[in-house]
Amino acid sequence: MCTDGPHSLTSARREQFAARILDWSARHGRTDLPWQHDPTPYRVWVSEIMLQQTRVSVVIPYFDRFMQRFPDLQRLAEADQDAVLHLWSGLGYYARARNLQRAARIVVSDHGGRFPEQLETVRTLPGIGRSTAGAILSLACGQRQTILDGNVRRALSRCFAVDGWPGHRAVLEQLWALAEGLTPHTRVAAYNQAMMDLGATLCTRSRPACERCPVAGQCVALARGQPCAYPAPKPRREVPARAARLLLVHRPDGHVLLQQRPPNGIWGGLWVLPELPPGQDPAAWCRQHLGVDLAWLEKLPPRRHTFSHFHLDIQPMAAMLRHEPAAVADDTSRWTNPASPGALGVPSPVQRLLRESAALPRIQSGEDE
Numbered sequence: 612m613c614t615d616g617p618h619s620l621t622s623a624r625r626e627q628f629a630a631r632i633l634d635w636s637a638r639h640g641r642t643d644l645p646w647q648h649d650p651t652p653y654r655v656w657v658s659e660i661m662l663q664q665t666r667v668s669v670v671i672p673y674f675d676r677f678m679q680r681f682p683d684l685q686r687l688a689e690a691d692q693d694a695v696l697h698l699w700s701g702l703g704y705y706a707r708a709r710n711l712q713r714a715a716r717i718v719v720s721d722h723g724g725r726f727p728e729q730l731e732t733v734r735t736l737p738g739i740g741r742s743t744a745g746a747i748l749s750l751a752c753g754q755r756q757t758i759l760d761g762n763v764r765r766a767l768s769r770c771f772a773v774d775g776w777p778g779h780r781a782v783l784e785q786l787w788a789l790a791e792g793l794t795p796h797t798r799v800a801a802y803n804q805a806m807m808d809l810g811a812t813l814c815t816r817s818r819p820a821c822e823r824c825p826v827a828g829q830c831v832a833l834a835r836g837q838p839c840a841y842p843a844p845k846p847r848r849e850v851p852a853r854a855a856r857l858l859l860v861h862r863p864d865g866h867v868l869l870q871q872r873p874p875n876g877i878w879g880g881l882w883v884l885p886e887l888p889p890g891q892d893p894a895a896w897c898r899q900h901l902g903v904d905l906a907w908l909e910k911l912p913p914r915r916h917t918f919s920h921f922h923l924d925i926q927p928m929a930a931m932l933r934h935e936p937a938a939v940a941d942d943t944s945r946w947t948n949p950a951s952p953g954a955l956g957v958p959s960p961v962q963r964l965l966r967e968s969a970a971l972p973r974i975q976s977g978e979d980e
Contacts, residue, residue: 620792629795629802635825636805645674652726652751653684659743660707673702685724688715692880696956710738728752755799757791762810768842772831776843852922857884858893859929859968866946882955901936916960927964
């Protein structure tokens with residue numbers, strides 16, 4: 612149960628909370644992040660999408676490269692999806708990039724290229740939820756909008772001892788009510804940025820720096836000596852595992868076959884190695900799809916890649932074709948130099964396999980058994 616519900620907070624206490632947060636931010640908040648310079652709706656939007664489940668230090672170079680290539684919404688809308696996914700490669704959660712471009716195209720087609728400034732309209736765009744919409748409109752447009760990203764949820768759960776996992780509807784509704792009640796009517800952009808900074812730099816998941824927290828005196832969890840007991844962790848469940856056999860099939864010149872995944876699902880729209888169906892013999896697959904026998908085949912070390920909801924156990928196999936294959940017959944397959952795959956969206960595990968493949972001695976020497 613929440614010790615202090617939103618209706619029990621007096622105006623004075625709400626003002627005191629916001630004042631302390633803003634005072635702390637003025638002295639210790641982050642002010643030099645690249646998206647804080649010229650905070651247009653487009654730049655804030657891209658940063659907020661990139662920052663979902665991703666650390667600031669990881670996002671910064673991706674954001675800079677993305678802005679260099681797509682400095683405005685129009686150019687993002689007009690770009691090939693491959694170019695967008697290429698700049699996203701390694702950042703993960705690729706649906707974010709696909710939704711970002713889909714939303715940009717909707718803004719161009721339905722809103723004349725101008726990012727909408729009505730909360731409910733923004734929330735209809737693909738990939739934008741309530742908190743992201745609030746962040747864009749407050750940080751870029753100065754509106755009084757509430758945010759509740761993971762950092763803010765954690766800080767409010769602790770400060771007001773909100774029981775339960777925030778993924779449960781009732782708990783989340785409590786936190787939204789608290790966030791709404793605490794959001795001031797002035798300096799909203801500074802306050803929202805400060806709340807995100809507080810959770811990211813002080814009220815961290817483990818070992819929070821309570822001794823430096825501006826609202827430590829109001830924190831119920833700290834008063835109880837249990838700051839890390841809030842919020843309650845996500846209920847544990849067994850994470851399923853799936854197996855995949857990926858084939859690094861090489862032409863005699865060392866180029867590797869890549870195939871583009873369907874637009875939805877795992878690695879949607881990305882370029883990956885062919886996945887062999889269960890029980891499929893690699894040599895038979897190559898004869899069937901490429902019309903060429905194998906010169907040699909060897910297993911590479913297996914590895915595991917973890918997604919948000921399952922593990923993927925990958926068994927890669929490297930193979931060399933005996934002869935040059937016929938040209939690929941469609942736009943969803945292509946041969947590429949594994950040392951330099953070009954401007955393609957390639958997921959991190961496949962990038963690593965391509966690098967390993969390029970370094971294989973038998974590939975470098977062109978050895979044929």
